[in-house]
Amino acid sequence: xxxxxxxxxxxxxxxxxxxxxxxxxxxxxxxxxxxxxxxxxxxxxxxxxxxxxxxxxxxxxxxxxxxxxxxxxxxxxxxxxxxxxxxxxxxxxxxxxxxxxxxxxxxxxxxxxxxxxxxxxxxxxxxxxxxxxxxxxxxxxxxxxxxxxxxxxxxxxxxxxxxxxxxxxxxxxxxxxxxxxxxxxxxxxxxxxxxxxxxxxxxxxxxxxxxxxxxxxxxxxxxxxxxxxxxxxxxxxxxxxxxxxxxxxxxxxxxxxxxxxxxxxxxxxxxxxxxxxxxxxxxxxxxxxxxxxxxxxxxxxxxxxxxxxxxxxxxxxxxxxx
Ligand SMILES: [Zn+2]
Numbered sequence: 001x002x003x004x005x006x007x008x009x010x011x012x013x014x015x016x017x018x019x020x021x022x023x024x025x026x027x028x029x030x031x032x033x034x035x036x037x038x039x040x041x042x043x044x045x046x047x048x049x050x051x052x053x054x055x056x057x058x059x060x061x062x063x064x065x066x067x068x069x070x071x072x073x074x075x076x077x078x079x080x081x082x083x084x085x086x087x088x089x090x091x092x093x094x095x096x097x098x099x100x101x102x103x104x105x106x107x108x109x110x111x112x113x114x115x116x117x118x119x120x121x122x123x124x125x126x127x128x129x130x131x132x133x134x135x136x137x138x139x140x141x142x143x144x145x146x147x148x149x150x151x152x153x154x155x156x157x158x159x160x161x162x163x164x165x166x167x168x169x170x171x172x173x174x175x176x177x178x179x180x181x182x183x184x185x186x187x188x189x190x191x192x193x194x195x196x197x198x199x200x201x202x203x204x205x206x207x208x209x210x211x212x213x214x215x216x217x218x219x220x221x222x223x224x225x226x227x228x229x230x231x232x233x234x235x236x237x238x239x240x241x242x243x244x245x246x247x248x249x250x251x252x253x254x255x256x257x258x259x260x261x262x263x264x265x266x267x268x269x270x271x272x273x274x275x276x277x278x279x280x281x282x283x284x285x286x287x288x289x290x291x292x293x294x295x296x297x298x299x300x301x302x303x304x305x306x307x308x309x310x311x312x313x314x315x316x317x318x319x320x321x322x
Contacts, residue, residue, distance in 0.1 A: 004308050005044040007105040009097035014090025015123055017235055018078060019122070021086070022255060022292040023123065023136040028057040031288065033121035039247035039297075044114070047118065047146040051099035051144070059140045059174055064131045068138060081133050082129075095121060095138050101286055102145040110152040110240065110285050115315070116284045116308045118245075124289040126168030126244050127193060135166070135193060138302050141287050142244045143174045146181050149240045151286075159238035161169035161229060161272055162187070163265075164246020164258040164289040167196030167209065171244065177203040182236040184208040184229055186221070188256050208232040214251075218264040222248075225268050230275035239282045241276055243269070247291030247300040255273065257291050262296065266303030275310040282315050 010030045035043050056065050071079065072092035079087045096119035105117040125142060127135030146158040159182040160175075162168045167187040172195065175181040187196050189211035196209045209227050212221070233241070247265060249258040260268075273284065285309065291297035 001085045003044045004305060004312065005046055005105065005108070005114045006120055007046045007048050007101035007117055007118040009047055009101060011090070011097040012122045013095035014088070016088035016090060017086045018076065023290075025092055026119055026293065026294055027236035027297060028120070028122055030294045031301060034298045034301040034305070035120070037077070038302055042272035046104065048097060048101040048104040050093070050096040051103055055099055055103045055144055055148065056139060057321040059143040060291055063134060068133070072145050080221055085133055085136055086139075087138075087224070089122070091138075097194065098122065099140060099144055100138055103148050104283070106145045106148040108156055109285055110149050114196070115192075115282050115312055117279070117286070118305060118308070119285070120285045121288055124165060124173050124246070126162060126246075126288070126289050128165070129173040134170070137170060140170045140174055142242050143171055144147040144287055145242055145287060150180055153194070155239045157182070157186065157236060157238045158240045158242060159233050159236050159260050159276070160242045160244055161233065161287070161311040162246070163249065164269060165246060165249035165253070165258050166192055166290060168244055168289075169193045169195040172196070172200065174208055175202070175206065179204040179206055182206050182208070182238065184210070184232050186210045186212055186224060188212050188214055188216070188228065188258050191256055215259060218260040218261055218267070219259075221260060222267060222271065225271050230272060234279070235270065237279050238276060239280060241272070241280045243284070244289050245286045245304060246289035247297045250291065250296030250300050252296045253291065255290070260300075261304050263301035265300040266307040267303045269307035270310065273307065277315070278309065282311065
């Protein structure tokens with residue numbers, strides 16, 4: 001068997017947003033559909049439990065968490081947090097189960113129970129700053145994952161590659177002065193949230209921002225992967241790789257103007273995995289961020305997951321789960 005483990009939770013369907021909002025429950029259904037299409041017999045599914053405070057505090061101060069909990073425990077209908085972020089009565093369970101997925105997946109990878117995992121979760125996380133929820137995001141899932149991995153004595157450096165079309169301002173904010181985490185992001189510019197210039201490098205040169213012009217298509221994007229992304233990852237020499245996996249750079253996604261085809265998500269995945277596997281020994285976690293065209297999300301995700309599966313096959317090592 002050459003499996004990849006999916007970590008998900010039905011609670012992700014309980015986070016509601018207004019009609020017409022792009023970050024909707026149908027996205028979660030598209031993710032589950034993608035895994036059904038890939039191969040229902042070969043994909044291991046884990047329905048993770050809730051994260052607790054010791055997980056969340058890895059990315060956010062207690063004061064922020066207290067405020068989030070107090071808001072989310074007392075909602076009737078929908079509550080608007082900023083211009084485009086909403087909470088509903090089921091949001092807290094969705095958030096805690098999403099973080100539960102990333103912490104369980106991370107621990108299973110670093111303990112050798114699985115080689116690679118994908119967290120099919122919502123709400124997404126990469127816009128959530130230390131003390132500010134924004135851009136559909138409330139808890140920064142990939143930072144929690146990175147710092148969970150670093151709690152293992154065999155993991156000294158974690159690299160995050162964010163291929164969502166938007167800059168992960170939240171991830172950058174939280175790991176700005178963390179020498180053990182590298183953040184590499186490709187993102188369209190100008191575009192929300194407006195951060196992500198190349199001169200934003202982090203205190204330890206641990207941030208690499210690579211803006212993309214509107215209209216960037218697959219061939220040019222792969223040159224950027226080869227010439228900029230992979231060398232940056234290799235220079236950091238990570239023990240563990242995290243994809244901040246957004247599929248809104250898809251040509252059919254209405255939120256941006258980068259023009260990747262579904263197959264390009266598979267290509268970028270293969271190249272990055274090949275580039276760092278001698279460092280990470282294949283240990284890879286992928287966490288869903290954006291992706292708002294349902295067909296683009298599903299098709300791009302299928303290509304991304306198949307490349308992760310092929311990488312496991314080329315290792316000759318099964319993705320084992322006890
Ligand atoms: Zn995005």
